[in-house]
Structures are given as C-alpha cells and as structure tokens.
Amino acid sequence: MASNYTITPDEIKEISGVNPLRCMRCGRCSATCPSYDNMEYHPHQFVAMVENGEIDKLMKSESIYKCMSCMACIERCPRQVEPARLIEAIRLAVVRQQGASHLMPDDVPALLDPDLPQQALVSAYRKFTK
Amino acid sequence: MQRIGVFVCHCGTNIAATVDVKAVAEAARKVPGVVFSTDYQYMCSEAGQDLIKESVKKYNLTNVVICSCSPRMHEKTFRGAVETVDMNPYLLEVANIREQCSWVHKDKAVGTQKAIMLMKAAVAKATLDTPLTPGMLPVTKRALVIGGGIAGMQAALDIAEAGYEVDIVEQKPTIGGKMAQLDKTFPTLDCSSCIVTPKMVDVGQNEKIHIYSYSEIEEVKGYIGNFDVKIRRKARYVDEDKCTGCGLCTEKCPMKNVPNEWNLNLDKRSCVYIPFAQAVPKVATIDPRYCLMLNKGKCGICSKVCGVGAINYKDTDKIVEEKYGAIVAATGFEISDISKYDEYAYAQSPDVVTSLEYERLMSAAGPYGGHLKRPSDGKDPKTIVFVQCVGSREKDSCKGGKEYCSKVCCMYTAKHAILTKDHYPDTDIYVFYIDVRTPGKLFDEFYRRAVEQYGVHYIKGAVGKVTPNKATGKLEVQASDLLLNEQLHIEADMVVLAAAIEPSHTARKLATMLTTPMDTNDFFTEAHAKLRPVESATAGILLAGMCQGPKDIPETVSQASAAAAKAIGILSKDQLVGNPCIAHPDEMMCNGCSQCAGVCPYGAITYVEKEFRMPDRTTKVRRVAQVNEAVCQGCGACTVTCPSGAMDLRGFSNQQIMAEVDALCQ
Amino acid sequence: MSVNENKDWEPKIIAICCNWCSYSGADLAGTNRLSYPANVKIIRVPCSCRVNPMFVLRAFQRGADGVILCGCHPGDCHYSTGNYHTRRRMTLLFSMLNYLGIESARTRVEWVSAAEGQRFVDVMDGFVKTITELGPNRRLEDLRCKQN
Numbered sequence: 001m002a003s004n005y006t007i008t009p010d011e012i013k014e015i016s017g018v019n020p021l022r023c024m025r026c027g028r029c030s031a032t033c034p035s036y037d038n039m040e041y042h043p044h045q046f047v048a049m050v051e052n053g054e055i056d057k058l059m060k061s062e063s064i065y066k067c068m069s070c071m072a073c074i075e076r077c078p079r080q081v082e083p084a085r086l087i088e089a090i091r092l093a094v095v096r097q098q099g100a101s102h103l104m105p106d107d108v109p110a111l112l113d114p115d116l117p118q119q120a121l122v123s124a125y126r127k128f129t130k
Numbered sequence: 131m132q133r134i135g136v137f138v139c140h141c142g143t144n145i146a147a148t149v150d151v152k153a154v155a156e157a158a159r160k161v162p163g164v165v166f167s168t169d170y171q172y173m174c175s176e177a178g179q180d181l182i183k184e185s186v187k188k189y190n191l192t193n194v195v196i197c198s199c200s201p202r203m204h205e206k207t208f209r210g211a212v213e214t215v216d217m218n219p220y221l222l223e224v225a226n227i228r229e230q231c232s233w234v235h236k237d238k239a240v241g242t243q244k245a246i247m248l249m250k251a252a253v254a255k256a257t258l259d260t261p262l263t264p265g266m267l268p269v270t271k272r273a274l275v276i277g278g279g280i281a282g283m284q285a286a287l288d289i290a291e292a293g294y295e296v297d298i299v300e301q302k303p304t305i306g307g308k309m310a311q312l313d314k315t316f317p318t319l320d321c322s323s324c325i326v327t328p329k330m331v332d333v334g335q336n337e338k339i340h341i342y343s344y345s346e347i348e349e350v351k352g353y354i355g356n357f358d359v360k361i362r363r364k365a366r367y368v369d370e371d372k373c374t375g376c377g378l379c380t381e382k383c384p385m386k387n388v389p390n391e392w393n394l395n396l397d398k399r400s401c402v403y404i405p406f407a408q409a410v411p412k413v414a415t416i417d418p419r420y421c422l423m424l425n426k427g428k429c430g431i432c433s434k435v436c437g438v439g440a441i442n443y444k445d446t447d448k449i450v451e452e453k454y455g456a457i458v459a460a461t462g463f464e465i466s467d468i469s470k471y472d473e474y475a476y477a478q479s480p481d482v483v484t485s486l487e488y489e490r491l492m493s494a495a496g497p498y499g500g501h502l503k504r505p506s507d508g509k510d511p512k513t514i515v516f517v518q519c520v521g522s523r524e525k526d527s528c529k530g531g532k533e534y535c536s537k538v539c540c541m542y543t544a545k546h547a548i549l550t551k552d553h554y555p556d557t558d559i560y561v562f563y564i565d566v567r568t569p570g571k572l573f574d575e576f577y578r579r580a581v582e583q584y585g586v587h588y589i590k591g592a593v594g595k596v597t598p599n600k601a602t603g604k605l606e607v608q609a610s611d612l613l614l615n616e617q618l619h620i621e622a623d624m625v626v627l628a629a630a631i632e633p634s635h636t637a638r639k640l641a642t643m644l645t646t647p648m649d650t651n652d653f654f655t656e657a658h659a660k661l662r663p664v665e666s667a668t669a670g671i672l673l674a675g676m677c678q679g680p681k682d683i684p685e686t687v688s689q690a691s692a693a694a695a696k697a698i699g700i701l702s703k704d705q706l707v708g709n710p711c712i713a714h715p716d717e718m719m720c721n722g723c724s725q726c727a728g729v730c731p732y733g734a735i736t737y738v739e740k741e742f743r744m745p746d747r748t749t750k751v752r753r754v755a756q757v758n759e760a761v762c763q764g765c766g767a768c769t770v771t772c773p774s775g776a777m778d779l780r781g782f783s784n785q786q787i788m789a790e791v792d793a794l795c796q
Numbered sequence: 797m798s799v800n801e802n803k804d805w806e807p808k809i810i811a812i813c814c815n816w817c818s819y820s821g822a823d824l825a826g827t828n829r830l831s832y833p834a835n836v837k838i839i840r841v842p843c844s845c846r847v848n849p850m851f852v853l854r855a856f857q858r859g860a861d862g863v864i865l866c867g868c869h870p871g872d873c874h875y876s877t878g879n880y881h882t883r884r885r886m887t888l889l890f891s892m893l894n895y896l897g898i899e900s901a902r903t904r905v906e907w908v909s910a911a912e913g914q915r916f917v918d919v920m921d922g923f924v925k926t927i928t929e930l931g932p933n934r935r936l937e938d939l940r941c942k943q944n
Contacts, residue, residue: 026564028592028594031591031617033594078531079525200819202823226840230823231826233829236831244837251839711842765843766845766846767845770848784848787839
C-alpha cells in the first residue's frame with residue numbers, strides 16, 4: 001500500500017460507466033444476489049455509497065471479493081444501474097492503489113473461503129464477461 | 131389602391147408616457163396608402179371603437195391599423211368593431227406598441243422611433259391583407275365511441291343524455307371492459323360488477339345508443355363534424371336480433387375445453403359462448419377457431435337446440451358505413467406480457483399469477499366461485515407474496531419494460547391484501563414495494579388500514595427470484611428487505627405480480643386511422659397536457675380513460691364525462707366556424723410532389739387529379755394538393771416545405787411577412 | 797470586420813416569434829416591465845415553422861444585422877411538431893450562411909415559452925450584445941435596397 005493513489009467517486013463512475021443517480025432504490029439487485037449473506041455491504045449499498053462518495057469504506061471492505069461476478073444484479077436491474085460494474089470498478093481501484101505491490105501467491109490460501117467458488121475462476125469470469 | 135386608416139392608442143399613460151403618440155400618428159400620415167390617422171385615449175373603449183367605425187365610413191377606409199396593446203389582447207375586439215361597419219375583419223392589423231414597445235423602453239425618443247417602425251410594418255402588412263371568410267362546416271349530429279369499457283359507456287351515456295345518437299364499437303362480444311372483470315373496487319370495496327352491470331344495462335336499453343359489439347373500426351376518413359367511418363362487424367355466426375340469450379346452445383355445445391378469456395384462461399368455456407351472465411348484448415357468439423361445424427362440417431348441435439333459429443354457420447364479416455360528428459377514443463388497456471421475466475417463474479408455475487388473474491380467482495363469478503384457491507392443487511394459500519412494479523418503472527431498453535408508473539397497482543394490491551385477509555385472516559401476506567404511491571381521496575388511509583388493521587407485511591425491497599419447489603409444491607421467494615438490510619427467503623403458496631399496464635394493442639392502428647398523435651408508449655397524446663386533457667390534437671377526436679394514460683375508475687369516468695361534454699359541444703352546433711388563416715395552394719404552381727402532406731401534423735392535405743386548361747385549348751390532368759379547410763390549423767409548416775412555392779398561408783402570406791421584414795429593416 | 801467606425805451605428809435586429817409561446821413571452825416581458833434593447837423588432841408568425849429561410853435571407857439583404865427565431869420549447873409546439881421542422885431547416889440554413897461568410901452568431905433559434913418573460917429579455921440582451929460586437933452586416937446587404 002505504498003502508493004498515494006487516491007480515487008474519486010467520479011473516477012469510479014467513469015471506470016464502470018455507471019450512473020448511480022439512475023437507481024430508484026428498488027433493491028432488486030440485493031434480492032437476487034447469491035452471495036448476499038457473505039457481504040458486509042450489499043449490492044444496493046454499493047450504488048448508494050458510490051453516490052454518496054464513500055469509496056474508501058468500499059475499498060477496505062471484503063465485500064468486493066465476495067461478489068462472484070454472476071451479473072445477476074445487472075440482469076435484474078430495471079433501471080440499468082448495473083451494480084456489478086461498480087463493484088468491479090472498485091476492485092480495479094484497489095489494484096491501482098496498490099501500485100506494484102500485489103498480493104503474493106503465498107498469502108492467497110489464507111484468504112480463501114471454502115464456501116465460495118475458486119477465486120481464480122471467478123476473476124477469469126470478471127475479466128472475460130465484461 | 132388601399133385607403134388605410136391608422137389609429138394610435140394612448141392606453142391612458144401606458145403607451146403615451148414613453149411613446150409620443152401624436153408623432154406616431156403624424157408619421158403615419160406620410161406612409162403611402164395611409165389616408166387618415168389619429169390618436170385617442172382608449173381605443174378599446176366604446177368611444178374608441180365608435181371612432182374607428184365612424185372613420186371607416188367617413189374616409190371610406192379599406193384597411194385599418196391599430197397601434198395599441200398586443201394583438202393577443204384586443205385584436206378580436208377591433209375586428210368585431212370593423213365587422214359591424216361591413217369591413218372584412220381580416221383587413222385589420224394591430225401594431226403592438228404597448229407590451230413590445232412602451233412597456234419595455236424607458237426613453238421616449240427611442241420608444242417613439244420604435245413605435246413608428248412597428249406602425250410602418252403593420253401598415254405594410256395591412257396593404258397586402260385580403261378579405262378572408264371562415265368556412266362553415268356542417269355537423270353530423272351523431273357520435274362514435276370506440277371501446278365499450280367504463281370510459282366508453284360513460285361517454286356514450288352522457289352524449290345520449292344530451293339527446294344525440296351514439297354508436298359504441300366494441301371488439302369483444304360484450305361491453306363492460308376490464309371493470310366488469312374486477313372483483314371489488316378500491317378504496318370503498320364495493321363489488322365491481324354490482325356497479326358496472328347496471329351501467330351496461332343502461333347503455334343496452336338506451337334508445338339513443340347503438341352497440342356494435344364484436345366489431346372493429348376498419349377505416350376513418352373525414353374531419354371534425356364529418357367523419358366517415360367503416361365498421362367491420364365480425365361474423366359471430368349468431369343472429370343478434372334473433373338470439374334471446376337463453377344459453378341453451380352453450381350448455382349443449384360439445385366443445386367444452388376452450389380457454390375462457392373472460393377468466394383470463396384460468397378455466398374453460400364452450401365453443402359457442404356468452405362471456406358472462408350479465409353480458410350486454412346478451413347474445414351468443416361462436417368461436418370460429420374451435421367450432422366443429424365450421425372447421426369440420428360436423429356437429430351442428432347448437433343450431434338444432436336453438437329455439438329461434440339464430441345460428442347461422444354461413445355468417446360473414448359485414449362492413450357498416452356511418453357518418454359521425456365527433457369521435458371518442460376509449461380503447462382502454464391491457465396487462466403487459468410478463469412471461470419474459472423469468473425470475474418470477476410466471477410461465478413455470480400456475481401459482482404465480484398477475485393481479486388481474488388474482489382478481490378473477492377471488493371473484494364470486496370467477497373460476498372458483500369466490501373461494502380463493504391455489505390454481506395448481508386447489509388448496510387454500512397460507513402465504514402470499516405480492517410483487518409491485520413488475521414491468522413498470524423500467525428503463526425502456528430493459529426487456530421492453532415500461533418507464534411510466536402504472537398508477538393503480540399500489541391501490542389494488544392493498545385491496546387484494548385486505549380482501550384476502552378479510553376472507554382468510556390467518557393468511558400471511560407480504561407486499562414488496564419500491565414506493566407506495568397512494569395519492570387520492572381516502573387512498574392512503576386505505577393502505578394504512580392494510581398495514582395497521584390487517585397486519586399485511588409491507589416490505590421496502592424487491593423480489594429477486596421465485597423458484598417453484600416440486601417436492602413441497604411451494605414457491606421459494608428470495609427477496610431483499612432494504613430497511614433491515616437483509617435478504618429474505620420466504621416459502622410462499624402464491625406469488626401475485628402487479629404487471630405493468632399498457633395501452634390496447636389496437637390503439638396504434640386506430641391512431642393512424644384517426645391521424646391523432648401518440649407517445650412512444652402508445653398512449654394517445656392530449657392536445658394540451660394541462661388545459662386540453664381530453665381532446666386530441668386532431669379536432670373532433672376526444673380521449674377518455676386508460677388509452678390516454680394510466681388512471682383509476684373515478685378518473686376514467688370523469689375524463690369520459692369531460693370528453694362527452696366536448697363532443698356535445700361539437701354536436702350541438704349547426705355549423706362549425708373554421709379558421710380562415712389556413713394554408714392554400716396555388717394550383718398552377720403545385721407539382722403534386724406530396725412534400726406538404728408529409729409535414730402536415732393534421733393530415734389536412736390530400737391530392738386530387740384536376741383538369742387544367744392549357745393555352746392551346748387542350749386540357750391536361752395534373753395532380754395537385756388540396757387543403758381541407760376544416761382540418762388545417764394554419765401552422766404553415768407546408769408553406770416552407772413546398773419546393774415550388776405553391777403553398778401559402780392566408781393571413782400570414784410570404785408577401786406579407788417579407789413586407790414586414792422590409793419595413794422593419796428600413 | 798468588426799471595426800465599428802460609425803459611432804451612431806445601432807444594430808438592426810429582427811426577431812420572428814411564434815404566436816403561442818414566444819410572442820406571448822415577449823408580451824409577458826412587457827407586462828412585467830422588463831427592459832430589453834429597442835433594436836429588437838418582433839414579427840409575429842403562427843408557428844416558428846412558418847419561417848421560410850427566405851425571410852431570414854431577405855432580412856439580411858435589407859440590412860438587418862441579426863435575425864433571431866423564437867419558438868415553443870421542443871415538445872411544446874402548439875401544432876405539436878412545428879418547432880422540430882424549424883430546428884432542422886434553420887440548422888441547414890445557418891450552415892449555408894456560415895459557408896457564405898455570414899457569422900453564425902448573427903442567426904439564432906431560441907425556445908422561449910409564454911411564461912419566460914425574463915428568458916426572452918435575457919436572450920435578446922445576449923443577442924444584441926453579440927451583434928453589437930460583430931458590427932454591421934455588410935456581406936449580404938443589398939445597397940440598392942437602401943433608402944435614405
């Protein structure tokens with residue numbers, strides 16, 4: 001965490017292409033989310049928090065890695081807000097902030113959750129289904 | 131040569147304070163064509179108008195220019211004044227030297243100079259004025275109401291009440307519309323059929339009203355006061371005049387497994403059918419898709435049992451032509467198709483129903499005789515989940531949902547919840563909402579009653595997934611509760627979806643025939659959103675009910691009565707006065723290229739083959755534009771589009787506007 | 797071009813306003829006693845779509861320094877679609893004028909509703925200012941048409 005890279009809500013909006021103001025607070029994203037119970041912040045909260053500029057909290061939260069990128073929230077959202085894209089943008093922000101000091105392979109096993117799908121597979125999905 | 135009189139008004143000090151009115155009158159005298167000019171304290175007063183009238187007679191004036199307030203204010207007054215002394219009112223022009231001169235400028239020299247310019251422009255325009263006479267149109271004293279739901283019935287009854295003949299065209303075999311399918315109405319919970327069926331009887335028995343049931347509009351031509359309409363009477367294979375509605379044929383018909391549209395296909399009916407007991411007209415109809423006699427030439431039982439010989443297998447569609455003075459569009463609504471929302475399992479499970487289906491399930495005249503049962507196994511439902519805004523309030527591109535709010539769902543869901551709790555108090559009811567929208571008299575009280583008195587669980591959140599569990603026969607509902615910030619998993623017996631309301635699928639075709647504008651959702655557009663909410667932009671076409679936008683029953687009834695009042699206003703006139711400032715083609719220049727018809731928002735321009743005499747005494751037939759004086763509103767879009775410059779606007783001709791431009795540029 | 801050699805020069809501005817919105821908006825400005833420059837002279841037409849590009853050219857030919865068209869806001873046209881026609885036609889005309897060397901700022905289409913008296917004044921103030929800065933229109937003016 002050496003870099004002084006800071007990220008603004010506008011950058012998140014730009015990276016994700018999501019306009020959180022479109023959200024009408026229906027909650028269908030959270031209703032459909034399969035990893036809802038594992039998340040500290042839920043998909044609808046991501047939208048509201050980005051809108052309120054609370055990016056730091058989201059970046060520090062484990063929730064961004066609990067998202068399985070199943071894109072169900074994008075599929076169900078009636079207003080085209082697309083919460084999964086926001087979550088992906090925040091993950092990218094974390095990566096950018098870390099600069100060169102990425103996660104070391106040796107540290108990975110300790111972070112794995114046996115109940116969730118293999119993270120490598122998930123991240124492959126993230127990359128190739130965007 | 132014109133003899134123009136210029137009259138400059140002081141308007142007390144309103145004009146005279148910043149404009150030297152005497153100087154304006156003085157300057158007017160020097161303008162070519164002006165033979166008389168004067169100023170006066172108040173031109174619009176009785177004495178001022180008399181001054182104008184006397185001067186017209188005394189100086190033999192051909193045109194009059196008034197320099198006064200805005201023409202939007204007193205043009206009508208002055209035109210009326212000169213009309214009394216036998217001058218054509220359209221030979222008068224008004225120069226606006228109050229609102230657009232004296233009131234906006236402080237300096238008297240500047241104001242006077244500008245007033246003189248404005249006066250000169252008005253004189254230049256007046257010089258080119260031509261006498262115009264508004265056309266008089268005859269009125270057919272008969273109205274057409276398209277759609278026989280509550281809106282159409284109310285409009286027809288009100289028009290008939292005023293003493294005019296009304297025809298209702300309804301595409302279903304009976305009038306009554308969606309309201310007849312409802313169980314109860316909110317917020318009073320009175321029985322819908324108890325209030326709508328007497329209305330249907332009133333319509334059926336009214337001597338002035340003629341119902342074309344099982345019929346469609348085939349063609350609409352003409353304009354306000356004079357619509358020519360072709361109505362297609364679909365073959366019903368039963369003679370309407372002979373059939374007594376005894377229902378014997380429906381009992382004896384061997385084809386008993388036809389899906390019953392009346393109950394939204396929740397049960398079956400016979401092939402020859404009367405939609406429901408109180409249908410108006412109470413006449414049987416044979417469904418040609420299923421009839422054995424029509425399809426295979428065998429059976430004929432209904433014909434044998436009919437005591438009055440009303441069955442006619444050789445019946446064909448008939449076209450009826452009628453003339454009308456005004457048309458009320460009341461085509462109503464449909465429930466939008468929600469089978470594309472896979473997550474709610476509407477197509478997979480019979481226990482997931484739309485609200486209108488739930489309405490039929492609860493209705494005493496419905497498939498279960500008023501005892502609420504699950505469609506799948508006939509058991510009493512113990513847990514029911516209501517989902518709001520299914521297909522409403524969606525971004526357009528998402529699955530073709532509707533961006534608008536369907537307006538009535540919040541209230542009917544509260545009604546369903548209360549009625550269910552009334553009958554079966556031990557039922558658990560969950561309502562998932564985004565917002566609860568209950569503006570209306572006693573509406574919010576009704577919704578609060580559902581929560582506080584009946585204990586209906588209103589949850590701010592949404593349903594994400596409904597999974598039918600084959601083993602338990604239940605529906606597993608996954609949903610979010612945004613206030614508790616939890617994900618809920620509910621085992622429900624039934625899920626009721628508040629599906630979006632959309633305009634009738636026939637509306638767009640009809641709008642094309644009526645040349646009325648529609649919005650992108652296929653709702654008819656009103657002439658003015660605030661001040662003319664029941665008229666369409668096309669004169670003589672009025673709107674009532676859901677075809678103009680989502681609304682509840684009382685709003686629909688009020689709009690229908692308002693539309694009826696507007697229709698009566700048209701029908702009560704012996705002649706309609708047209709607007710003389712309309713487009714007019716120069717037939718010698720017209721090439722018949724159809725450009726003008728393309729831009730006309732009213733469909734006022736048609737083309738005729740006309741015979742022209744050539745210089746060599748031969749004749750030649752050419753296609754030329756023709757403007758319907760009754761339909762043209764005088765916007766002038768066609769005059770600019772015309773590539774040959776044949777089209778011009780009376781009262782605002784090219785010559786006149788250019789004369790004004792010239793005068794103002796001097 | 798924009799050298800204003802004549803101190804007494806005042807721009808001549810023709811405003812063509814639709815009867816239903818902008819003309820009423822101008823009336824409202826008057827009713828509220830909101831002042832705008834006297835160079836602006838208004839011509840009333842039923843709808844902004846009545847404005848033939850010829851009228852604009854004629855105004856320039858006769859020595860107008862600026863021409864502004866005012867109509868109802870898009871979607872509010874009294875005749876439902878008139879102002880859309882205006883917008884398209886004038887876009888074409890203005891680009892052609894630009895090609896001829898007439899500064900595009902000399903022409904403008906503005907939407908002013910019947911309730912926007914203040915907006916009418918602001919639009920006119922701005923337009924007069926622009927034209928004053930641009931100076932007299934020379935390129936299209938036909939001196940043969942000039943009186944006095």
